[in-house]
Amino acid sequence: MSEFEKVDILAIGAGPFNIGLAAMASTVDDVDILVVDSVPEFRWHTGMMFEEAKLQVSFLSDVVSLVDPTHPMTFLAYLADVDRLYPFLVREDFFPTRREYEAYLLWVVRRLNTLRFGTTVNSVVWNEEQGHFEVAVTTNGAVSTIVAGHVVVGVGTEPTxxxxxxxxxxxxxxxxxxxxxxxxxxxxxxxxxxxxxxxxxxxxxxxxxxxxxxxxxxxxxxxxxxxxxxDFTKLSLEMTTPAYMDYFQSLPEETRDKVRAGHWQFHKxxxxxxxxxxxxxxxxxxxxxxxxxxxxxxxxxxxxxxxxxxxxxxxxxxxxxxxxxxxxxxxxxxxATGYRARSQHFLAPINELLHRDSQGRPVVANNHSVDADNGLSGKLFLANAESHAIGVSAPNLDIGAVRNAKILNSVAGREVYRLQRNTAFTSFGVGDEEVLE
CATH class of the missing domain: 3.50.50.60 (FAD/NAD(P)-binding domain)
Known part of the structure; x- marks a missing residue:
């Protein structure tokens, strides 16, 4: 420990996506990560945890499986560890209850030493000369600074x-x-x-x-x-795949906004x-x-x-x-009026460096980083705050592992995790060979 705590990645917000980022980083030797959250402990949608309520995605949409099914923190590894693998098999239902998924997430949390609760982020400052972030945090009333090469903002949403x-x-x-x-x-x-x-x-x-x-x-x-x-019909669900996410991100802003309006049945x-x-x-x-x-x-x-x-x-x-x-x-x-993006007030010191679209939203690259000035591009990433850029997949649990793999690959500068090449039967874009002159 030097004068400042130093990490390669500081993830702000300990929800399922950043917990998944920490899980995937745990098997990467040369990437250090710290995830912080102001809450005292992890809990997931406690006010809507009906006993019979199920996830709307498969158990494979855990925090790692859709990128690395051999990872030690898969949902199946959890079932085996708690002696429920055969009962889950006999149950013949790919959709866990929300209560069981929360239990799985808590199981992952207990296996990570890179999560710090009760820690509030006060400000995120970009030091252009040094090429790193200096993040002021408060833990148990004590203020300290974390130096991070990259920051991932995953503070989620709040009721509206x-x-x-x-x-x-x-x-x-x-x-x-x-x-x-x-x-x-x-x-x-x-x-x-x-x-x-x-x-x-x-x-x-x-x-x-x-x-x-x-x-x-x-x-x-x-x-x-x-x-x-x-709309959970088979080919419709291909609109939530990485293939469509990449296609959507490549569209012009005006087109993306027009297309998004037609996707309401995927989340409403x-x-x-x-x-x-x-x-x-x-x-x-x-x-x-x-x-x-x-x-x-x-x-x-x-x-x-x-x-x-x-x-x-x-x-x-x-x-x-x-x-x-x-x-x-x-x-x-x-x-039952939904949620809105939670405030990111701690980004105020760098707001003027971030590129914005015509609606004032961050311009987000394919790897989920925010375009910016002064060497900041590729250093700040968004998790579940970029639906305007990547489409309906942004809040989906089944895209979390893919997003995190892109982030870790970008930070490491190499393919730490291999991404699936073929994720949809539908051809979303237009190939040059199909276009009439």
Missing amino acids: IPPALATASPALIHSSEYLFNQEAAHKAGAVTVIGSGQSGAEIVVDLLEANLNGGPAVQWWTRTPWFAPL GISTDTLARLHDLLYRRELKDKLQPVRLRNGVAVEGLDTLDDGRLRIRGRHRDTGSLLAHTADMVIA
Whole structure:
């Protein structure tokens, strides 16, 4: 240890992607990495950890397998270590529950000595003369400096509530906090869920099960034209492969933005299993009397929430097809309204060096590094903050290992990890031999 702690890579944020980066770096002798996070310990989506909720990707989408299936930290290695390999085989389900995937991630965390929790990044400064970053961090109240050749920003996302739902009322909660408020929701007289992605659907399933047992009235509003399924058909999924990611990154900015608008069903839809469960619960209600009412409304845009004198909320919306104004009241409103990129305030000292596109977003190269001035290009990488550049794959667990392999190969200056050459049957680009003169 010198005056400053020195590493080749400092990864900011200890989510699945940077945990995976640390796992893949653990078998590379000449690349030192440190992953820091301000939270005291790793936890994953605790407010939505329903017992039966499954991942929407295969177990092969662990932190290493899709680049190196022989790595010692694969999901299969985890199953073998905890004596669950044969039960998993007999289960015949490639999709682990979220709870089991979190247990796997915790297993990986325990095997790494390159993760440091309870550490907040204050600022990231680029020293052009020395060709490295100087990163000020605070750990247990003590401020120190980490010198890093490269920085990977993977601070993830945070819950967002749109302005139309803004209220100081405690009767409004975000879906990410649902399980912490589940008991109150089940005891309420009426609950409204706004938003029809997977999170909203899982919460409605839970509320319908409670409704069948004498629980609350339930309303479910979404602005989408229908309660749409996730597009997980075979050739559609090729849009989430590395082949498409590379093609998308090669497109002009204006084209990328136009194409992205059509990809909403990859991340805003509902799994077919969940849709089937929803319909089954609605059907079973038909066989019982004296239940609290349930109403599903699609194509409704919420225009505001009003807090009433008794503490209840009045939800106002507009039916998008007819323009009709709608309103109802609820004891609790759950906003399944998604997430936004978390603030990267610590990058303020280098913001002026980073290249931006016409929308003010970082210009990201194929290896996930940010284009920049003063020798900074190729030194700062983004993880799950570059969907504008690489497309729908950015937040997907099944792209994490590929992204991390590109980062490690770039840092090492050689092919530390070999990337798959053929990842899709679809030809996304246009070959020169196909173009008519």
